Amino acid sequence: MLSEPEVAKHCAALLEHFADYCEQMDEATRGYVVRLAWELIGDQMDRPSVRRTRRGH
Secondary structure (H helix, E strand, C coil): CCCCHHHHHHHHHHHHHHHHHHHHCCHHHHHHHHHHHHHHCCCCCCCCCCCCCCCCC
């Protein structure tokens, strides 16, 4: 899906838009958007074989 330049361009624009409003979203909505973003790029966060950790800023 993202191998097509037009699709990738529009997906990137959509993700940038969500990033602008991320701090204003409630936790559930923000989590849903993050999950969709990962799935959009082909990485499923819920895979038990992949461990994700939070890193300090």
